[in-house]
Amino acid sequence: xxxxxxxxxxxxxxxxxxxxxxxxxxxxxxxxxxxxxxxxxxxxxxxxxxxxxxxxxxxxxxxxxxxxxxxxxxxxxxxxxxxxxxxxxxxxxxxxxxxxxxxxxxxxxxxxxxxxxxxxxxxxxxxxxxxxxxxxxxxxxxxxxxxxxxxxxxxxxxxxxxxxxxxxxxxxxxxxxxxxxxxxxxxxxxxxxxxxxxxxxxxxxxxxxxxxxxxxxxxxxxxxxxxxxxxxxxxxxxxxxxxxxxxxxxxxxxxxxxxxxxxxxxxxxxxxxxxxxxxxxxxxxxxxxxxxxxxxxxxxxxxxxxxxxxxxxxxxxxxxx
Amino acid sequence: xxxxxxxxxxxxxxxxxxxxxxxxxxxxxxxxxxxxxxxxxxxxxxxxxxxxxxxxxxxxxxxxxxxxxxxxxxxxxxxxxxxxxxxxxxxxxxxxxxxxxxxx
Numbered sequence: 001x002x003x004x005x006x007x008x009x010x011x012x013x014x015x016x017x018x019x020x021x022x023x024x025x026x027x028x029x030x031x032x033x034x035x036x037x038x039x040x041x042x043x044x045x046x047x048x049x050x051x052x053x054x055x056x057x058x059x060x061x062x063x064x065x066x067x068x069x070x071x072x073x074x075x076x077x078x079x080x081x082x083x084x085x086x087x088x089x090x091x092x093x094x095x096x097x098x099x100x101x102x103x104x105x106x107x108x109x110x111x112x113x114x115x116x117x118x119x120x121x122x123x124x125x126x127x128x129x130x131x132x133x134x135x136x137x138x139x140x141x142x143x144x145x146x147x148x149x150x151x152x153x154x155x156x157x158x159x160x161x162x163x164x165x166x167x168x169x170x171x172x173x174x175x176x177x178x179x180x181x182x183x184x185x186x187x188x189x190x191x192x193x194x195x196x197x198x199x200x201x202x203x204x205x206x207x208x209x210x211x212x213x214x215x216x217x218x219x220x221x222x223x224x225x226x227x228x229x230x231x232x233x234x235x236x237x238x239x240x241x242x243x244x245x246x247x248x249x250x251x252x253x254x255x256x257x258x259x260x261x262x263x264x265x266x267x268x269x270x271x272x273x274x275x276x277x278x279x280x281x282x283x284x285x286x287x288x289x290x291x292x293x294x295x296x297x298x299x300x301x302x303x304x305x306x307x308x309x310x311x312x313x314x315x316x317x318x319x320x321x
Numbered sequence: 322x323x324x325x326x327x328x329x330x331x332x333x334x335x336x337x338x339x340x341x342x343x344x345x346x347x348x349x350x351x352x353x354x355x356x357x358x359x360x361x362x363x364x365x366x367x368x369x370x371x372x373x374x375x376x377x378x379x380x381x382x383x384x385x386x387x388x389x390x391x392x393x394x395x396x397x398x399x400x401x402x403x404x405x406x407x408x409x410x411x412x413x414x415x416x417x418x419x420x421x422x423x424x425x
Binding site: 074180182227286287 | 361362363365366369370371373374375376397400401402403404405408409
């Protein structure tokens with residue numbers, strides 16, 4: 001079984017533990033790295049192994065986030081084999097020291113919302129070693145039919161346009177849909193009906209309940225000029241403010257980004273298909289050409305670990321290389 | 322009545338064509354507005370919310386007939402653009418054409 005040290009972990013904090021530094025650490029430590037949030041501050045730590053840590057902690061579990069697989073996308077110079085790179089991401093998941101309890105796919109399953117694209121994704125994900133996969137749609141999945149095909153295949157046990165909530169080992173998970181009603185400024189939106197549902201869903205829960213929210217477009221304002229944010233995201237975050245531990249997982253921007261505000265940790269995941277430019281560092285967003293040999297440095301998965309009694313979830317990004 | 326009938330027919334034809342400039346007048350603002358709403362839902366993620374292009378091309382100043390644009394919307398482009406035939410109604414496609422043609 002492969003261990004985490006075979007992989008590369010992003011240095012979100014620019015704290016010296018970049019790819020090179022990490023690998024150097026691995027040479028003597030033989031460990032994995034966890035990103036943790038404690039007292040509202042993001043930090044990193046090296047652990048003997050996540051498996052060992054998990055064994056020591058009661059109620060611990062992990063899940064994996066994948067995003068933006070864009071099945072159907074095919075662009076020379078960017079990625080002409082998105083099926084292949086998704087398969088590599090699945091291999092990464094299946095090689096984790098412990099199988100994740102479940103997987104979250106945070107949208108843009110497909111590129112053109114065509115039936116055959118959805119079917120291909122469905123077939124590919126059958127090989128993931130996990131108990132269940134939860135989905136929220138991206139704007140590419142609802143094109144043309146407001147998500148009808150998507151909901152037929154992946155909307156089981158969801159409400160409205162695909163909203164959902166479930167509990168797992170004491171953690172409350174909420175999947176939100178912010179891609180159906182894109183606003184004039186290009187931002188996503190949740191809409192009044194979904195916001196009312198969210199408010200009601202959270203209303204009677206203890207503020208000590210850890211909450212994980214997942215949606216496609218970032219709920220926080222990453223870069224509004226490119227539509228990288230949710231118009232009414234602040235209202236949703238207002239409902240979450242009283243909770244002691246909130247983790248918000250998004251996709252859409254095809255790169256990792258992290259921000260901590262009080263008890264809320266925001267995190268965006270890499271795509272399994274293609275990267276996009278950093279905010280403002282290109283005339284416009286969109287698929288970014290990189291050297292063929294470097295594509296996999298920009299693609300990957302996100303592994304999230306929860307330990308009961310800790311106020312934070314540990315988030316590990318792993319690239320495909 | 323004989324004088325009014327051709328006017329009625331021309332008006333109806335203009336409306337059926339989405340009120341394009343071809344008929345001598347711009348499309349009704351309501352159709353363009355509807356096209357804009359449909360664009361945001363179905364096209365903005367590739368062409369940009371401002372239609373100046375993203376993954377897909379800039380749609381401003383296209384020198385193309387309505388029929389060409391409508392055909393592209395219906396049939397899409399393999400691997401690059403969704404085929405909207407069967408997903409959007411004819412009236413929706415006409416509204417989208419009107420919106421795209423309004424982009425100067």
